[in-house]
Amino acid sequence: MSLRLYDTGTRSVRDFQPRNEGCVGIYLCGLTVQGPPHIGHLRSGVSYDILVNWMRHLGYDVTYVRNITDIDDKILVRESEQGRHWWAIAYENERVLARDYTALGVQAPTYEPRATGHITQMIDLIQELIDRGHAYETWNGDVYFSVASWPEYGALSHRKPEDMQSSPDTGDKRDSRDFGLWKAHKPGEPEDAAWTSPWGLGRPGWHIECSAMARRYLGAGFDIHGGGVDIMFPHHENEMAQSQAAGLSFAGFWVHNGMLNLSGTKMSKSLGNTLSVTALGEKGFRPVDIRYYLASAHYRKPLEYTDDSLKEASAAYDRLANFVRRAVDAVGVAKTENGMHCADFDDALNDDLNTPAALAAIHDLVREGNAALDEGDETAAANIAASVRAMLELLGLDPLDPHWDEPAKDEGSGALDALVAIALEQRTAARARKDFAAADAIRDELAAAGVQVKDTPQGPTWTLG
Numbered sequence: 001m002s003l004r005l006y007d008t009g010t011r012s013v014r015d016f017q018p019r020n021e022g023c024v025g026i027y028l029c030g031l032t033v034q035g036p037p038h039i040g041h042l043r044s045g046v047s048y049d050i051l052v053n054w055m056r057h058l059g060y061d062v063t064y065v066r067n068i069t070d071i072d073d074k075i076l077v078r079e080s081e082q083g084r085h086w087w088a089i090a091y092e093n094e095r096v097l098a099r100d101y102t103a104l105g106v107q108a109p110t111y112e113p114r115a116t117g118h119i120t121q122m123i124d125l126i127q128e129l130i131d132r133g134h135a136y137e138t139w140n141g142d143v144y145f146s147v148a149s150w151p152e153y154g155a156l157s158h159r160k161p162e163d164m165q166s167s168p169d170t171g172d173k174r175d176s177r178d179f180g181l182w183k184a185h186k187p188g189e190p191e192d193a194a195w196t197s198p199w200g201l202g203r204p205g206w207h208i209e210c211s212a213m214a215r216r217y218l219g220a221g222f223d224i225h226g227g228g229v230d231i232m233f234p235h236h237e238n239e240m241a242q243s244q245a246a247g248l249s250f251a252g253f254w255v256h257n258g259m260l261n262l263s264g265t266k267m268s269k270s271l272g273n274t275l276s277v278t279a280l281g282e283k284g285f286r287p288v289d290i291r292y293y294l295a296s297a298h299y300r301k302p303l304e305y306t307d308d309s310l311k312e313a314s315a316a317y318d319r320l321a322n323f324v325r326r327a328v329d330a331v332g333v334a335k336t337e338n339g340m341h342c343a344d345f346d347d348a349l350n351d352d353l354n355t356p357a358a359l360a361a362i363h364d365l366v367r368e369g370n371a372a373l374d375e376g377d378e379t380a381a382a383n384i385a386a387s388v389r390a391m392l393e394l395l396g397l398d399p400l401d402p403h404w405d406e407p408a409k410d411e412g413s414g415a416l417d418a419l420v421a422i423a424l425e426q427r428t429a430a431r432a433r434k435d436f437a438a439a440d441a442i443r444d445e446l447a448a449a450g451v452q453v454k455d456t457p458q459g460p461t462w463t464l465g
Contacts, residue, residue, distance in 0.1 A: 001350045003058060005224070006300060008232060008254040009156050013352050018223050019252060024060045025222030026052065027214045027251070029231060030112070032069040032206075033093035034078050037100055038275050039290055039305075040260035044228055045106045046291055046396075047257050047299040047353070052107070053394050054349050065217045066109040067210060068094055071116050071203055076193060086193055087116075100277045103287040104294075105396045105403050113213045115204070119195045121212040122204045125246060126181045126197075134245040138172035141184030141200035145207075145242050147177040153241045156254060157233040179238050180205035207238035214243075214250070221249035229256040229300075258302045260294075275305065283307065288397065288404045289314040295355045295395055316363070320392065321399035323366045323373075327385035328400070331378045336398065339390025340383075355395065362391050420451055424460050427453075 003016040018024050028048050031041055048066070055062050070090040079086040094114075101108075126143055129135035134149045147153050154160055185194040185201040194201040204212075214222065227236060236254065243250040262275070280290060293313035297303045327334060342365055348357035369384035392398045399405065423442055430438040443453050446462070453462050 001347050003350045004352055005253055005255055006352050008256050018060065019221055022061055024055055024062045025218040026062060026064045026224045027218055027222060028066040029210055029227035030067040030069065031097055032072050032074055033090045033097060034072065034074040036093050036096045036276060039277065042100060042104060043260050043294050044226065044257045045101055046104060046294045048226055049106045050295060050355060050395055051353055053396065057394055063218065064109040065111045065214065067213050068112060068114045069206065069209060070094065070114045071193060072206055076189065079190060086190055103277050104291045111217050113217065115209040118213050118216060119204065121216050122208050123197050125212045126208060128246045129181065129242060132245065135181055136174065137199050140172065141202055142172060142180060143182035143199055144173055144178040145181055146174065148175055150241050150245050154237065156237045156240050159233065179207060179234065181208045207235055208242060211239050211243045215248060222251060224253045224255055225251035226255045229258055232256055257299045260303045260305055262305045285310055285314060289317060292317040292397060296359060298356055299353055320362060320366055320388065323369050324385055324388060324399050326373060327369060327381050330373055331382040333400065334382050334386035334389055336386065336390040336393045339386035341391055342387065345391050362388055420462055
């Protein structure tokens with residue numbers, strides 16, 4: 001089976017054919033860094049990480065672009081709320097995002113452009129749209145895309161322009177459906193959030209950013225454009241309209257991932273129901289548990305979060321990892337390059353990146369591997385372990401990958417565990433009797449010995465260093 005992907009534009013699963021033989025260009029709408037990410041934000045990163053892995057396995061030379069939106073209305077609102085520079089807020093959250101991607105084993109893209117680094121390309125694209133009659137400048141320096149000038153508008157979301165709800169605040173637009181390409185600098189806005197343009201000081205609109213960056217790194221046309229289904233309209237609709245109106249062929253496939261929900265409600269910062277990698281870690285969940293959990297549902301389907309569902313994902317991953325480690329103990333390390341994929345696994349990933357079916361195929365094989373170990377068939381167990389590792393590697397879940405593998409304990413670690421446990425018991429008892437001076441003294445003594453103690457809702461934990 002050749003690779004087939006669901007294309008939002010045609011509402012169908014289609015055979016994937018790259019524009020250029022052997023080469024694939026992918027653009028994923030990255031995050032707007034007005035706040036730290038939650039695991040809903042990270043879902044697209046994990047999904048596309050697996051897609052890129054799989055395409056490279058199929059032999060494609062992949063150029064993968066994932067942008068950072070570091071100038072936006074929402075970021076400027078955060079400056080006003082927090083009394084800090086907008087660029088400091090954006091950079092701080094960008095660093096948290098990078099840390100969380102790394103924690104989940106998400107590989108860096110080929111290019112990760114920031115919007116603020118591509119203002120020149122955005123201005124050029126806006127001018128092209130004005131010259132072609134698809135955009136216009138208002139008296140105060142705003143520039144809008146004219147929806148009426150582009151009859152194909154609505155092709156991605158399958159909405160007719162005349163049926164779209166008009167904005168109650170039309171301002172100086174010719175049509176309430178028109179969207180902003182350039183926003184004139186307004187009194188009270190930060191002076192350093194404005195750039196010089198033919199239309200005066202201002203900043204780009206959100207939609208033009210991605211069109212300009214995609215063209216800069218992937219050219220006039222590329223293979224796959226992705227992002228969350230929540231930004232299909234208006235963001236991706238507007239991207240497609242303005243790019244094609246400028247004469248660019250743009251994306252061949254639109255591949256959207258579903259949302260992560262919490263108790264039936266889409267996760268968002270405004271609802272205050274976000275779950276970060278750090279917060280989940282404090283509950284005892286490992287980054288690999290989160291990655292497995294995000295991969296365990298089809299990327300296009302909504303994913304309902306509960307602690308229990310993440311616990312189930314953790315247990316399922318442990319069944320795979322325990323077999324691999326059991327096989328290593330019995331027959332030695334099975335090299336991933338020696339592993340043969342089972343047909344069900346390959347068919348699943350070729351079928352619109354069906355990761356649940358791919359994981360099910362691995363679990364079936366693990367059951368065979370455990371049976372082989374029970375029967376003492378070391379040859380079969382070694383072959384199966386190599387295959388399991390090879391397939392898990394493509395999903396970013398190989399338990400022997402140094403990124404996930406727990407360091408081996410030395411001979412003295414058992415004694416250390418016991419001694420620290422005794423000290424923590426004494427500290428807990430001191431706190432219970434409200435002898436906080438004694439509790440603090442125990443913690444300080446442990447710290448001096450290189451043992452860092454952290455209090456969590458489940459009790460104290462400790463690490464060396």
